[in-house]
Each structure stands twice: as structure tokens, then as C-alpha cells.
Amino acid sequence: MVKPAITEDELRRAHRAMRIATPFEGMSELLRTALAATARAIARRELRRASRSTSTDMKRRAGGDFGD
Known part of the structure; x- marks a missing residue:
């Protein structure tokens, strides 16, 4: 499995978090390596959240219109 590249900003964000x-x-x-692993996990989680949060029109869905 290829490890995604982590930027300096992402490392600093994980350090603060x-x-x-x-x-x-x-x-x-050793600490920097562990922090990079954590930053990659945080980035993956944020990517999953971003792809999952698509805008859904609930009024259309309630009306039976499922054509996206």
C-alpha cells in the first residue's frame, strides 16, 4: 500500500490537534514518524467525510423524486 504524501502543514495541524x-x-x-502516521490517518478520515457529505435535497426525496 502506498503511503499518501503528507505536507508540513498537515504535520503541524496534527501536532496541534x-x-x-x-x-x-x-x-x-521517532516522534516525527509517529506524527506522520497520525497525520495520514487524519487526512484519510477527512477525505472520507468530505466524500460522504454530499448535498441531498430531502424535500425532493420525501416527494418520491430519486433522480439525481
């Missing part, structure tokens, strides 16, 4: 006490610039390689 996890509230890691170690400064971003002072992280060890």
Missing part, C-alpha cells in the same frame, strides 16, 4: 508538549522543531525522528 494532539497537543504534543514537545516543540515541533525539537521532535525526534
Whole structure:
């Protein structure tokens, strides 16, 4: 399985989300690797959410119009 590329911004966003006490610039390689894995998981979850949240017109559906 190919690992998706993670940008520096995504790494920093994951660092803030996890509230890691170690400064971003002072992280060890082991911590940076773990953070990259976490950032990839967060990115995958956001991608799944974005693809799932399509706009549905509930009034049309209630009226029996299912032609998308």
C-alpha cells in the first residue's frame, strides 16, 4: 500500500490537534514518524467525510423524486 504524501502543514495541524508538549522543531525522528502516521490517518478520515457529505435535497426525496 502506498503511503499518501503528507505536507508540513498537515504535520503541524496534527501536532496541534494532539497537543504534543514537545516543540515541533525539537521532535525526534521517532516522534516525527509517529506524527506522520497520525497525520495520514487524519487526512484519510477527512477525505472520507468530505466524500460522504454530499448535498441531498430531502424535500425532493420525501416527494418520491430519486433522480439525481
